[in-house]
Amino acid sequence: MPDHIQPGMQCAEVEALLADAIDGTLHGATLAAFEAHRDSCAACRVMVEEASRGMRWLKGLDEAEPPRHLVHNILAQTIGQMPEAHPVPAPKGEGWLERLKGRLAPMFAPIATPRFAMSFGMAFFSITMLLSIAGFHIADLRHVDLSAKGISKAYYSTQARVVRYYENIRLVYEIETRVRDIRRVATPSDEQPQQAAPQNNQQQNNPPKGDDQQDKDRRNQNYNREMGRPALAASPPSSNQVMDEVNSQARLNRRKA
Amino acid sequence: MDDVQAVNSLVRRCVAGDAAAWQEIVQQYHRRIYNICYRFCGSAEDASDLTQEVFIKMYRTLSTYDGTRASFMTWVTTVTRNLLVDHFRKGKYDRITDSLDAVPGGQDEGLTLAERLEDPSAGPEARVQSQQAQKLVHEALGKLSPELREAVILRDLQDMDYKDIAIVLKVPEGTVKSRINRGRTELARVLQRNYKQVN
DSSP: OOOOSSSBHHHHHHHHHHHHHTTTTOOHHHHHHHHHHHHHOOOHHHHHHHHHHHHHHHHHHHOOOTTTTTTHHHHHTTOOOOGGOOOOOOTTTOOOOOOOOOOHHHHHHHSSSSHHOOOHHHHHHHHHHHHHTTOOOGGOOOOOSSSSSHHHHHHHHHHHHOOOOOTHHHHHHHHHHHHHHHHHEEESSOHHHHHHHHHHHHOOOSSSHHHHHHHHHHHHHHHHHHHTSOTTTTOOOOOHHHHHHHHHHHHHHHOOO | HHHHHHHHHHHHHHTTTOOHHHHHHHHHHHEEEEEEEHHOOHHHHHHHHHHHHHHHHHHHHHGGGGGTSSSSHHHHHHHHHHHHHHHHHHHTTOOOOTTSSSGGOOGGGOHHHHHEEEEOTHHHHHHHHHHHHHHHHHHHHTSSHHHHHHHHIIIIIIIOOOOHHHHTSSOOOOHHHEEEEEEEEHHHHHHHHHHHHHO
């Protein structure tokens, strides 16, 4: 726009005041100067007319109607809750089932969504698949002994199985071996393992002894296993050792009694 | 002032986890946000998608709203505008570059935009009242540059004052007025030029 010099006001000033002039917020001398310049300057007059016309066209635009499900979609994507899920009191005269549904519906509203249903389905599918791979079948539950003795037995057998599995893991075995090696290196005297080894051999060759002597031998045996030579990770505890432990426990109980 | 306090209370409840408060916010502001998006990008489908994105963004960042700096309406408009600018920069909602003489989508029995605007008995102002004329103005709005378009949308369609528009657009108030003037003038020229060509 040419920057004509008009009496009282310049084109640049008219442009700066144009928005206020169209809004009708110009008053007094400023408005008079603006109108005087507009009437005398053709370029500014055209500019004012075009801006006014453009504003009228824009103001004539109606508000666009949002899609019907927009609010529903927004709530589903943000809080996963539908507007219809709000508590609606059941009308009088309805049966107890309808009233119960009316009371329970708001409580289950957060989970009664497609997203939750999909998540639940996926979780159920995953758990079922894992159980199937692990060899667990629902039908086997019929044969489970639910008496106190049966539960106790199942508990201890499961515990023993887990412990055995843990001890047989190669990683655990290697870590234990390393720790044992480090401990052996850190120990100043190497005499104990050397002394213990002949005792162990001797014990294997000797006939059965008394109870006290057997306890001592067993302690030495354990000591030798820990300090002298590496234990075999894959070998389960022998039945003799288990029986010895059970017998010694029974003897201790008898003595206490 | 009561309205401001009510809105701030609503926001606080929402931040505290009140789902009903969030639902009320969505009910109150979805129409406004949808209209800004619709007028800016020109497509109802895109506007619907963008409105949902705006509310998702608002839901995640509602705790950052500071009532002492600007009104909630200004904050909502700022979030909307920023998202629109991001999408525009990605090139998804580029300016419509077809000519006014082109037949948009082969509709309206081959009439050009100029022919639809033409009305021997009445001026353009009178025709804005009709549905078809509204469509013409909407299309002409899409031909403005994004800077001018957002300024006139906020001023003439959303009735925001210059100060709030300056906050939303992050430009001085004088720049806002200048953009609004240029936007209105350019829109009038786009419509008027074609109108004169037909005559």
